[in-house]
Amino acid sequence: MSEQPITAVYPGSFDPLHLGHVDIVRRATGMFPRVVVAILENTEKQPLLPVSERVRLATESLAGFPGVEVTAFSGLLVDFMRHSRARIIVRGMRAVSDFEYEFQLALMNRRLWDAVDTVMLTPNEAFVYLSSRVIKEIWTLGGDVSGLVPEPVRDALHALRVG
Numbered sequence: 309m310s311e312q313p314i315t316a317v318y319p320g321s322f323d324p325l326h327l328g329h330v331d332i333v334r335r336a337t338g339m340f341p342r343v344v345v346a347i348l349e350n351t352e353k354q355p356l357l358p359v360s361e362r363v364r365l366a367t368e369s370l371a372g373f374p375g376v377e378v379t380a381f382s383g384l385l386v387d388f389m390r391h392s393r394a395r396i397i398v399r400g401m402r403a404v405s406d407f408e409y410e411f412q413l414a415l416m417n418r419r420l421w422d423a424v425d426t427v428m429l430t431p432n433e434a435f436v437y438l439s440s441r442v443i444k445e446i447w448t449l450g451g452d453v454s455g456l457v458p459e460p461v462r463d464a465l466h467a468l469r470v471g
């Protein structure tokens with residue numbers, strides 16, 4: 309019986325994907341041979357970018373990372389993980405303020421499926437201040453997001469503004 313390579317899932321809305329996310333993917337690929345970037349389709353929120361566009365942009369932005377797949381999902385993360393044969397959740401941790409929420413999520417996911425573990429990674433300190441919410445705010449107010457998001461994301465946001 310051959311062992312399957314360990315699969316980690318990095319879930320999120322990635323609306324939009326920023327360089328902090330890319331850094332977490334880079335770190336995760338150093339630990340796991342297969343990393344699935346799972347983009348949540350949350351029908352209760354009004355996203356800046358539709359899920360299909362977020363998948364496309366993440367696929368382009370992460371193309372240079374071996375073992376990385378990008379896909380959309382909806383519903384419970386643990387159900388997606390069972391379907392993907394993954395048992396590791398990767399989460400980014402920017403500050404102590406993230407810890408309580410992420411800790412609660414990790415415990416709940418393990419309660420829903422006891423085979424799952426969560427690995428929390430800290431981004432490079434250059435990206436600690438980045439969040440999708442901050443990127444959206446800068447963009448909405450007409451600011452330049454160059455150097456904060458991958459080039460395909462920057463181009464898509466620029467096209468939204470002028471289109």
